[in-house]
Amino acid sequence: MIIVTDLSKHFGNTMAVDGVNLEVRKGGLFGLLGPNGSGKTTMIRMLTGQIRPTAGEISVHGIDVLANPLTVKELTGIVPEQETPPSFLTAEEYLYFVAKIRKLENLEEQCEWWFSYLDFAGQKDVLCKDLSRGTRQKLMLAQAFLHDPELVIIDEPLINLDPLMQRKVKDFLQDYVKRGGTVFISTHILEIAREICTDIGIIYKGKLVFSGRMDDSAIGSRPLEEFFLELVN
């Protein structure tokens, strides 16, 4: 579903991503893990066509992201890091707006389902600028999944969500991949990865230092934290 070849991104002298090769299989729940500043967000911004790499190639759905970023965007749900919905629209207006862009036929039904599932129907008429951070995150998650894309890429999916909502979103993500979707998340919370990911990649100082299945023999039965610390220390 995603193939990354010799991918690098430099910001001045900072090698944010440095020669990464990675494959994310269709139907997997892939977690990109790494300490703060290791290059996770930069990777996601390149995968979603938000920034151009310094070098390398990215294929998503078999399409070259650099040559056809808009086609890839149509086929992918995206939740960028800490991005918020437009301040001047209500939650409902924003979701309908996205539903129209995504050309959904039963948009009312779809939007209502999300308001109800993520338990924020009571905030439908509130301007996005006045929503709590958690509710804005719910709205961002809803807009990404609204058109039932084959691939969803989420930077820190559970940020700002309370434990009950975290549980719901984790269940949803696991169910989504069981139904054939592919999910790519970034997180620095190892327990999330251990609990829900089928595959992980670990990035450290811009380099991919591990990628494999969660049941990879290199990880074995030891705590993920132990394996992670071994690689990033």
Ligand SMILES: Nc1ncnc2c1ncn2[C@@H]1O[C@H](COP(=O)(O)OP(=O)(O)OP(=O)(O)O)[C@@H](O)[C@H]1O
């Ligand atoms: N626009 C930019 N200009 C300059 N440097 C940048 C820019 N974006 C990222 N960097 C640098 O690139 C490196 C990787 O940053 P990135 O945000 O990708 O890390 P991250 O793994 O997502 O971190 P965190 O977990 O803290 O969000 C950092 O050193 C960061 O300071």
